[in-house]
Amino acid sequence: MDYTKAAKPQTNDGCLQCGAPLTQTEGAGRIRRYCSAEHGRLWRRRMRHSGFYL
Ligand SMILES: [Zn+2]
Numbered sequence: 001m002d003y004t005k006a007a008k009p010q011t012n013d014g015c016l017q018c019g020a021p022l023t024q025t026e027g028a029g030r031i032r033r034y035c036s037a038e039h040g041r042l043w044r045r046r047m048r049h050s051g052f053y054l
Helices: 037-049
Strands: none
Touching: none
């Protein structure tokens, strides 16, 4: 992934937790990266436990 370019169009790989397709919200705002809040929590917890999420 190239972080020097606009992140939004590149971030359409599906849920980081389970890979389910995501529907990005049009316009400015947060990029959806999880299909559900629960999967967001699971992912962040995993990152934190692995020492990556500081
Ligand atoms: Zn998911």
